[in-house]
Amino acid sequence: MNVKSVEAVDTPQAPDEGLFGFLVDGIQMSLRSGDGPxxxxxxxxxxxxxSRQLARLAGYFGDRDDSAAHVIGCISNAVYDRFTLTNRGRIEYLGARTSGNAVFHAAIDRQLSKIILKGILRNKSVVRRLEQSLAMDFMFSIRVPESGKIxxxxxxxxxKLKNAPISSFLNxxxxxxxxxxxxxxxxxxSLSTVQATVLQKFLDLNPDVRIFIRRRDGMRVTIDFDQLxxxxxxxxxxxxxxxxxAQEGALILIDEPEISLHLHWQMGFHERLRAIFGGLKRYHVVVATHSPVIISEGARVDSSDAAVVVLERDEGKEAPDLTFRYHKFGEISSHERLVLKDFNTATFxxxxxDVEIxxxxxxxxxxxxxxxxxxxxxxxxxGKLGVSDEDKENxxxxxxxxxxxAPTMVVEENGQ
Known part of the structure; x- marks a missing residue:
C-alpha cells in the first residue's frame, strides 16, 4: 500500500477517524494509480x-459517486460478520449469513454454485484457476425425484415463483x-455460456443442488462438498x-480467512490469493486477521506491495483510545519478530x-x-504475553x- 503521503502514523490518532481516513486514502490512491496490486x-x-473497519470501508466506497472501486466484495465465512446483509450498487455481500444472523447450511452448495457461475460468466478461465489453486475439480448435481418424474x-x-408458472421464469x-x-x-x-446463464436463472428459484469435489490426487476420489x-x-x-x-478496480474485503485453516493453508494464503487474480494489476485487498502465519508467509513472497496496520488500545485507561501504527511487509524480519512486535506475544x-534486547x-x-x-x-x-522471568531479568x-x-554513550559517540 502506498502510504508515503501519510505522516506520523506511528503516533496516536484521533479515535477511529484517523485510522479510517488512513485506510481510505491508501485504497483510493492504489486503485487510481494502477501500479498494484x-x-x-x-x-x-x-x-x-x-471487522467494523471493513464494514465501514464497504459503505464508504459503495455509496460514493466518485469511488475508485468498481466492485466491493465483502467476504466472510463466519456465522457473524459486520457487513451489511445486502447487495447494492457496487457492493456484493459474500458472507455466510442468509437472513439476520442465521446460517442455513443447506444453502451453502447453492451459494457456492452461484458464485462459481458468476465467475464463469465473467471469464471462463476463473473456475479453472480455482480448481488449479485448490487441486480439486468442482461439479454439481440436481437430484431426480424418487418418482423419477421431473x-x-x-x-x-x-x-420464489409467487404463484406464477415456471414458464414465466424459464422458457x-x-x-x-x-x-x-x-x-x-x-x-x-464444462458448461457453455448459455448453459451457465440458464443454470444461474434456475438457481435463483432455490432448487436442491448439490456440489461434489473430485480431488486431483492419485485416486481422484469424488465426495460431497459437505463431507469436506x-x-x-x-x-x-x-x-x-x-x-x-476479481476484476480491475476491485476492492476485496476479507474477514478472518484463517477460520478452520490448517497451518499449511494459512502459510499459502497470500501467495494463492495473489495467484487467483492472475494478471490483474488494479485491485486492493484488505484482510482482517488474527493469523501471524498468513502475514509472515505473505511477507516472504511479497515484500513490496503489502502493509500491516496494527490496531491498539491503551487498556490502562478507563476509556481506552484506539491508536494504530503501520509498517510494510518488507520490514518483517521473521515470523517470531512479527509475533513479538505486532501481536505482543513471546512464543515458547x-x-x-534476546535479539530485541x-x-x-x-x-x-x-x-x-x-x-x-x-x-x-x-x-x-x-509486559508482553509470554515473556519469561528469565527474559524479564535480561x-x-x-x-x-x-x-x-547513557551519558557515557553520548561522550563516546562524540569521540571524547
Whole structure:
C-alpha cells in the first residue's frame, strides 16, 4: 500500500477517524494509480474493531459517486460478520449469513454454485484457476425425484415463483437445458455460456443442488462438498468468493480467512490469493486477521506491495483510545519478530526477545539521542504475553546498562 503521503502514523490518532481516513486514502490512491496490486492486513486484539473497519470501508466506497472501486466484495465465512446483509450498487455481500444472523447450511452448495457461475460468466478461465489453486475439480448435481418424474414447478421454492408458472421464469428451451442436468454430475468448467446463464436463472428459484469435489490426487476420489472438513470448505468458499469479484478496480474485503485453516493453508494464503487474480494489476485487498502465519508467509513472497496496520488500545485507561501504527511487509524480519512486535506475544522459548534486547543496546550505542525511546521500548516488552522471568531479568539488565551509561554513550559517540 502506498502510504508515503501519510505522516506520523506511528503516533496516536484521533479515535477511529484517523485510522479510517488512513485506510481510505491508501485504497483510493492504489486503485487510481494502477501500479498494484496492493494488500493491507489489519490486526489487533478482539474488540479493537477490525471487522467494523471493513464494514465501514464497504459503505464508504459503495455509496460514493466518485469511488475508485468498481466492485466491493465483502467476504466472510463466519456465522457473524459486520457487513451489511445486502447487495447494492457496487457492493456484493459474500458472507455466510442468509437472513439476520442465521446460517442455513443447506444453502451453502447453492451459494457456492452461484458464485462459481458468476465467475464463469465473467471469464471462463476463473473456475479453472480455482480448481488449479485448490487441486480439486468442482461439479454439481440436481437430484431426480424418487418418482423419477421431473416437474420443475414442484422442484423449486414456490415462494420464489409467487404463484406464477415456471414458464414465466424459464422458457421452453431453458427448461430443456435444466432438465438435462438432472441425475448427472456436471463439471462447472464444462458448461457453455448459455448453459451457465440458464443454470444461474434456475438457481435463483432455490432448487436442491448439490456440489461434489473430485480431488486431483492419485485416486481422484469424488465426495460431497459437505463431507469436506470445515477447513477445506472455508478455503474453497473464500477463494471462490474472491474469484467472483476479481476484476480491475476491485476492492476485496476479507474477514478472518484463517477460520478452520490448517497451518499449511494459512502459510499459502497470500501467495494463492495473489495467484487467483492472475494478471490483474488494479485491485486492493484488505484482510482482517488474527493469523501471524498468513502475514509472515505473505511477507516472504511479497515484500513490496503489502502493509500491516496494527490496531491498539491503551487498556490502562478507563476509556481506552484506539491508536494504530503501520509498517510494510518488507520490514518483517521473521515470523517470531512479527509475533513479538505486532501481536505482543513471546512464543515458547523464542529467541526474538534476546535479539530485541541485543539490537536495542546496539541501537543505543549508535543513536545516543534515542536512548530514552529505546528504554521505553524495552520496558514495554516486559509486559508482553509470554515473556519469561528469565527474559524479564535480561531486559532489566539491559535497562540498567542503558540508564547507568547513557551519558557515557553520548561522550563516546562524540569521540571524547
Amino acid at each position: 496492493h494488500f493491507t492486513y489489519i490486526i489487533g486484539n478482539n474488540g479493537t474493531g477490525k 416437474d420443475l414447478q414442484k422442484l423449486v421454492d414456490r415462494r 421452453r428451451n431453458e427448461q430443456i437445458i435444466v432438465t438435462g442436468f438432472f441425475g448427472k454430475q456436471v463439471r462447472f468448467s 472438513s470445515t477447513g477445506e470448505q472455508n478455503r474453497a468458499l473464500t477463494y471462490a468468493k474472491v474469484l467472483a469479484v 522459548r523464542t529467541i526474538s526477545v 541485543a539490537e536495542s543496546v546496539l541501537d543505543a550505542l549508535e543513536q545516543p539521542d534515542a536512548v530514552q525511546d529505546i528504554v521505553d521500548k524495552l520496558e514495554s516488552m516486559s 531486559i532489566q539488565a539491559a535497562l540498567n546498562v542503558l540508564r547507568n551509561h
